[in-house]
Amino acid sequence: METGRKTGAHPSEHAAGVLEQIALASDCFLLTVAAPNLARAVSPGQFALLGCGTVFDPFLRRPLSIHQVDVERGEVSFLYRAKGAGTQWLSQRRRGDVIPVLGPLGRGFRHSGSGKKGLLVGAGLGAAPLLFLAQELAGRKWSLVILLGGRTKAGILRPDAFERFGTLKTITEDGSTPKKGTIIDLLQEELKKGGWDTIYACGPRAVLKVIQGISCRTGIPAQISVEERMACGLGACLGCVCRSAHSSGYLRVCKEGPVFDAGEVLLDG
Numbered sequence: 001m002e003t004g005r006k007t008g009a010h011p012s013e014h015a016a017g018v019l020e021q022i023a024l025a026s027d028c029f030l031l032t033v034a035a036p037n038l039a040r041a042v043s044p045g046q047f048a049l050l051g052c053g054t055v056f057d058p059f060l061r062r063p064l065s066i067h068q069v070d071v072e073r074g075e076v077s078f079l080y081r082a083k084g085a086g087t088q089w090l091s092q093r094r095r096g097d098v099i100p101v102l103g104p105l106g107r108g109f110r111h112s113g114s115g116k117k118g119l120l121v122g123a124g125l126g127a128a129p130l131l132f133l134a135q136e137l138a139g140r141k142w143s144l145v146i147l148l149g150g151r152t153k154a155g156i157l158r159p160d161a162f163e164r165f166g167t168l169k170t171i172t173e174d175g176s177t178p179k180k181g182t183i184i185d186l187l188q189e190e191l192k193k194g195g196w197d198t199i200y201a202c203g204p205r206a207v208l209k210v211i212q213g214i215s216c217r218t219g220i221p222a223q224i225s226v227e228e229r230m231a232c233g234l235g236a237c238l239g240c241v242c243r244s245a246h247s248s249g250y251l252r253v254c255k256e257g258p259v260f261d262a263g264e265v266l267l268d269g
Contacts, residue, residue, distance in 0.1 A: 009041035009042070009104055010044075011102055011103055011104060011105050011234075012038075012041075012102070012103075013039065013102055013148070014035045014037060014038050014100075014101040014102070014103070014149070015098050015099075015101075016033035016034060016038070016098065016100070016101045016185050017034045017096065017097070017098050018031065018032075018033055018046050018093045018094060018096065018098070018099060018177075018250070019032045019033060019075060019094065019209065020032040020094055020095045020240075021091070021093060021094060022160070023055070023091075024079075024157055025154045025157070025247050027059060027081050027082050027083065028079070028080070028081050028082075028125070028156070029075065029079075029080055029081075029082060029090075029091050030067070030077060030078070030079055030158070031077075031078045031079075031080065031090065031093070032075055032077040032222065033075070033076055033077075033078075033099060033101065034066075034075060034077045034163065035075070036074025036224060038101065038103055038104065038228070039049070039069050039071050039074050039075060039076050039077050040071055041103075041104050041108075042066050042069060042103060042104035042108075043104065043108040043109070043136075044077070044108050044109050044129065044132040044133035044135075044189070045065075045066075045106070045107070045108025045109035045129050045133060045137045045225055045258065045259040046066055046074075046103065046104040046105060046106050046107070046224075046254045047063050047064060047103065047104070047105050047106050047131075047258060048063070048064060048066065048078075048101050048102060048103030048104060048105060048106040048130075049061035049062065049063055049064075049099070049101070049103065049105065049230075049231075050062050050064055050099055050101050051087050051091060051099055051100035052080070052085075052086030052087060052089050052090045052100070052151065053085070053086060055189075055205055056102050056248050058210070060086070060231055061086075061100075061102065061103070061233065062080075062086045062087055063130040063230045063254070064078040064080050064089050064128075065078070065079070065129035065202075065225070065258075066103075066104070066129065066132055066192070067079040067128050067129065067131055067132060067148070068131050068132055068135070068161070069132055069135075070129050072162060075124075076083040076101075077124070078128075079127065079128040079131075079158070080125075081125055082127070083237070089243055092229050095168070100183075102233070104157075104248065104256050105233055105234070105254060106253075106254055106255065106257060106259070107255070107256060107258070107259055108259055108260065108266070109129075109133050109136075109200055109223055109225075109259050110223065111136075111137060111140070111142075112260075113140075114140040114142065114147075114213075115140075115141045115142065115143075115263050116143070116197040116198070117142065117144075117197050118137055118142050118143070118145075118184060118196070118197060118198050118199075118200060118242065119144075119145050119147070119190060119191075119196050119197055119198070119199045119200070119252060120133065120134060120144060120145070120146045120147065120199075120201070121147045121183060121187055121199060121200070121201040121202075121203070121211065122135060122146070122147065122148050122149070122165070122183075122201070122202055122203060123150070123202075123203030123204055123207045124149070124150050124151070124155050124182045124203060124204070125203075126202035126203030126204070126207070126225070126227075127148055127157045127158065127162070127202070128157075128199070128202065129201060129202050129225050129258075130146070130162075130200065131158065131161055131162060131165075133200060134142045134146060134162060134165035134166060135165055137165070138164075138165040138166060139207045140232075143166070143173070144165055144166025144167065145166060145167045145169065145190055146165070146166045146167065146168045146169070146193070147169050147171070147183060147186050147187060147190065148162065148169075148171075148183075148227065149170070149171045149173075149182060149183030149186060149203075149217060150170075150172050150173070151172065151173045151174060152172055152174050152176050153172055153176035153177050153252045156170050156172065156177065156233040169186060169190070169213065171183060171185065171186040171232075178189055183203065183207060184207065184210050187210075187214070188221045191218070191220075191223060193216065196220050196227060197215070197218065197221070198220070198221045198222065199211060199215065199218075199220055199221070199222040199223070199225050199262075200241065201222065201223070201224050201225070202224070202225035202226075202227075205226075205227075208224045208226065208267055209267050210225065211224060211262060212262045212263070212267065215262040215263070216262070216263065221262070222261070222262035223259050223260065223261055224234075224259070224260055224262055224265075225264065226242060226252075226253050226257050226258050226259075228240040228242065228253040228254075228257075230254050231252070233254045234254065234255070235252045235254055235255030236251050237253075238250075238252065239241055240252060240253040241253070241266050242253050242257075242267065243265065243266040243268070244264065244265065244266070245263055245264055245265055246264070250257050251264065
């Protein structure tokens with residue numbers, strides 16, 4: 001049976017105290033909060049809704065992937081880009097501030113057994129949910145190759161953290177790392193070596209669509225974390241749906257996802 005680290009946890013409210021906020025690049029931040037109950041409940045690939053303002057401005061919370069968890073210390077970290085009013089407000093929080101957090105939410109990555117070979121593929125901010133997964137799989141004695149791509153070297157986020165859990169390989173479109181090209185170029189190189197049990201990926205839809213095709217063509221199971229705009233984050237508003245590959249219906253990214261098997265969804269829109 002495939003499982004994540006925890007199963008069946010219901011979302012709950014957490015008053016998360018800010019422990020640290022680090023600017024990683026011009027618009028990317030690493031936020032660490034004290035949330036011991038969330039740390040115990042969450043699985044790799046799940047997300048949380050963070051309040052990003054005072055009172056009702058902005059009104060909607062922001063969905064952020066769980067980036068890293070330290071259960072013993074009761075800490076949860078989020079890797080995010082400040083690109084709107086809500087996340088700009090979030091980027092200004094400092095130690096001692098309290099942020100309302102609802103989670104864990106969604107369906108995370110699944111895996112089974114130990115001692116397998118996994119390929120993790122993160123394009124840009126797609127690295128966000130993969131570090132927690134790498135930590136989980138490495139703890140189960142998986143052999144991991146982690147591919148991170150960006151437009152520039154600054155877009156390769158937290159390489160030192162990823163190196164703790166597997167073999168890290170990076171690529172940039174401008175050649176500011178030793179290897180120049182796209183994340184798909186790097187992926188194709190690794191696939192030639194064979195022996196992969198599962199591909200786990202997060203990034204732009206164009207990248208995920210290529211991975212869907214690779215999985216279909218090669219038979220290598222793949223799981224993709226899909227990014228989508230969300231409102232309620234609980235599956236009620238139907239604002240984050242994508243088309244099902246197996247019916248004429250739709251799947252909710254916040255509820256049936258954000259992690260899907262590669263063949264579950266259509267990413268045409």
